[in-house]
Amino acid sequence: MLEGSRSLLTQREIQEKLSNEDLDELLRLWWTEQGAEKRRDLDLIASVIPFSTEAPLRVLDLGCGPGDVARAIYARFPRSRIDCVDRDAFLISICIGVNRREGVPAQHFVRDLWDADWHQGFEPRYNVVATANAFHWLDALRVAQVFQDVWDLLRPGGVFVFAEPACSEERFAPGFAQWKARQPPRYSRGHWERFWNRANEILGYDHTKLLGSRDSRLDDSLPVSGWMQFLKNARFESIDVLLRDGDEVILAAAKP
Ligand SMILES: C[S@@+](CC[C@H](N)C(=O)[O-])C[C@H]1O[C@@H](n2cnc3c(N)ncnc32)[C@H](O)[C@@H]1O
Numbered sequence: 001m002l003e004g005s006r007s008l009l010t011q012r013e014i015q016e017k018l019s020n021e022d023l024d025e026l027l028r029l030w031w032t033e034q035g036a037e038k039r040r041d042l043d044l045i046a047s048v049i050p051f052s053t054e055a056p057l058r059v060l061d062l063g064c065g066p067g068d069v070a071r072a073i074y075a076r077f078p079r080s081r082i083d084c085v086d087r088d089a090f091l092i093s094i095c096i097g098v099n100r101r102e103g104v105p106a107q108h109f110v111r112d113l114w115d116a117d118w119h120q121g122f123e124p125r126y127n128v129v130a131t132a133n134a135f136h137w138l139d140a141l142r143v144a145q146v147f148q149d150v151w152d153l154l155r156p157g158g159v160f161v162f163a164e165p166a167c168s169e170e171r172f173a174p175g176f177a178q179w180k181a182r183q184p185p186r187y188s189r190g191h192w193e194r195f196w197n198r199a200n201e202i203l204g205y206d207h208t209k210l211l212g213s214r215d216s217r218l219d220d221s222l223p224v225s226g227w228m229q230f231l232k233n234a235r236f237e238s239i240d241v242l243l244r245d246g247d248e249v250i251l252a253a254a255k256p
Pocket of ligand 1: 062064065069085086088091113114131132133134137138
């Protein structure tokens with residue numbers, strides 16, 4: 001079993017179980033689970049990366065899951081090389097399967113961001129670090145440390161782009177909650193269950209029991225200003241709120 005993996009099967013065993021049809025079905029179920037806004041988010045994340053589309057970028061996708069962020073960036077920067085990191089052996093197996101099938105030049109690492117040495121062996125040469133909906137699985141102290149790691153791993157001039165859940169500031173919370181209740185919900189328990197029921201069928205055990213049970217985590221307890229403060233504390237500049245909706249914020253920042 002790979003270091004950091006929490007699976008009952010090795011990552012390779014999971015990969016061998018995933019047929020092309022399984023990959024297609026799982027991706028479809030994943031996109032439904034991730035909500036209609038996911039495509040917009042990926043498009044925005046890839047679009048703001050301020051480099052030539054011909055540039056041979058080094059890209060790091062943290063908490064890659066099935067790899068949507070990496071592939072969205074690769075689609076715009078076809079000379080990029082991607083490193084994908086996730087602690088979950090099943091989700092990263094989907095990522096590996098789809099990346100190999102689509103010829104995305106990526107390396108995949110089963111690592112846990114709770115571990116101080118999650119980036120062991122990585123060289124500090126990334127032009128882009130990107131993440132969608134993974135940091136909120138950490139607590140505030142760990143996010144601060146991981147943002148510092150991201151800073152260290154970026155080249156000067158590199159950029160950090162991420163989408164994460166965000167609440168409103170306390171003063172605006174009641175009205176914001178009322179407004180949000182009138183919006184179509186992005187996520188549904190049913191969609192989550194459909195993805196994981198199919199995953200469990202393929203795997204032959206209940207993989208959801210392995211998902212992050214030991215963590216205390218941020219979830220959506222942090223307002224946009226909190227995410228920005230983490231960036232400022234790690235010395236990032238050009239911090240920009242690219243988008244904010246009822247569920248999340250997308251932020252970008254640069255290492256000068
Ligand atoms: C909601 S999914 C998002 C996946 C992917 N970024 C996407 O947009 O489809 C959250 C991902 O974060 C990963 N994750 C959560 N905590 C993690 C940790 N401590 N270390 C590494 N990955 C983690 C999960 O395994 C999962 O793949």
